[in-house]
Amino acid sequence: MILRDAIAAAMLILTPASGTAAFSGSPQSPSPSTVRGPPMAFYVAKGAPDACGRGCDTWIAVEGIIDDEAASRFRKFLLQVDRDSPATLPLYFSSPGGNLEQALAMGRMLRQRPRVARVARTIVKECGDAQSQSDDACLKIKQSGRTLDADLSTRNSFCYSACAYLIFGATTRQIEPATAIAVHSSKTIERHPHLSERALAQAEQRGAVRADRLVAAYLAAMGIDRGLLDLVRTVNFESMHLLTRPELYRFGIDTRSFAETGWTSQGGPPGFIRKIAIARKDDDASLQTIEWQLFCENKSRALLTLLWTSDPSAVGSSSLSLIAGSEQPVKFVNFSAPEGGSLEIWKALIAYDALKKLFAVPSLELRKSTTLPDGKTDQKAIAIETLGLEAAWRVLSASGCPAPPVSAGMLTPANERR
Secondary structure (H helix, E strand, O other), rough: OEEEEEEEOOOOOOOOOOOOOOOOOOOOOOOOOOOOOOOOOEEEOOOOOOOOOOOOOOOEEEOOOOOOOHHHHHHHHHHHHHHHOOOOOOOOEOEEEHHHHHHHHHHHHHHOOOOEEEOOEEEHEEEOOOHHHHHHHHHHHHOOOOEEEEEEEOOEEEEEEEEHHHOOOOEEEEOOOEEEEEEOOOOOEEEOOOOOHHHHHHHHHHHHHHHHHHHHHHHHHOOOOOHHHOOOOOOOOOHHHOOHHHHHHHHOOOOOOEEEEEEOOEOOOOEEEEEEEEEOOOOOOEEEEEEEEEEEOOOEEEEEEEEEEEOOOOEEEEEEEOOOOOOOOOOEEOOOOOOOOEEEEEEEEEEEEHHHHHHHHOOOEEEEEOOOOOEEEEEEEEEEEOHHHHHHHHHHHHHOOOOOOOHOOOOOHHHOOO
8 A cells, every 4th residue: 555645736826917906926725636747856956146045056856746766766866966966955846746655754864964945846948948847858858867957936836745744854944935835634545456445445544544643753753743734634635725824834844934035027918027025023923925016117117016914903104115235215105095905005116227226235125114193103124135136127128128007007196095
């Protein structure tokens, strides 16, 4: 018998129709189906400078279905990487799941090697576009043992079912807001077709008990809260539960107080650049989502839209600015609905010369200043990276700089509406 924990992928990332509609990085619950695709592959990929983070251009790709021999291949691969590369390369996972026992064995191997694990698709350039990455010819390239030129993409990136347990083995797990991890209960697949229905049912029951015991011991060894197992037990094998950001934090999967994506170009028309961040508020009990959408309004200036989850208990009037070192701050105008709501909408026009100054610094400061009813001022600041901003702008401007949709343009500010 083989314990399997596999569900095929669904498209998770919602692409916004306009620059102010809603948060576009919120994934949807995946729909299950029979898992198909190539067996799990492991290879070293190399991209542009800072492709996998500041100062990082080389990573390990882990992708495909966790098949019955995946653990033995993974062990050989890791030994080879340890011999060939003195650097501790991060791992990027993209998998719909597969064999649970193999995933647990691979996760224990990871725990012996301190590495950062993330979720993203690796797009090998030699294979062509993203749709060609599972072709037979591409699979042979990925199995060649060579370091492959590639790009990373978090768009529609996922780690489902058994893949989730595999990534839990990493000593450091960084799950970007635009990616997804999903779990469900396991199922035993009996290889003997001539068993009676009763015998099959008994085998499934024994397998479920065994899987529960294996997973419980594994989660405890990896420092994952047992509450995750309680959750998994409520999710049928035929279904799937997408782990929310609070669950990632509560279960100890990703406990960062601030998580952000890079700046990435999005398809169109109209094309735009997007960045998403999720921050824990001061009380550590709730999360706040911030999304930036940068549009190329014309050849000389850009439109930066910021979407910010509102605090219903907030009082006073606020101002928002983006600061790049000692340069003049970029000041936003509030376009939120006058009756309030769950979303704050801020916009700023940025001249191209000012935009270039944003490219030149490693991080920006988003500063919100609120004048309280008693006359005092409350200031909050968030540091955000500029990683990928300049490269994404080059892609956007090369597309002919299409204008943003009317709904994303400079409408009447909230304080001037009637």
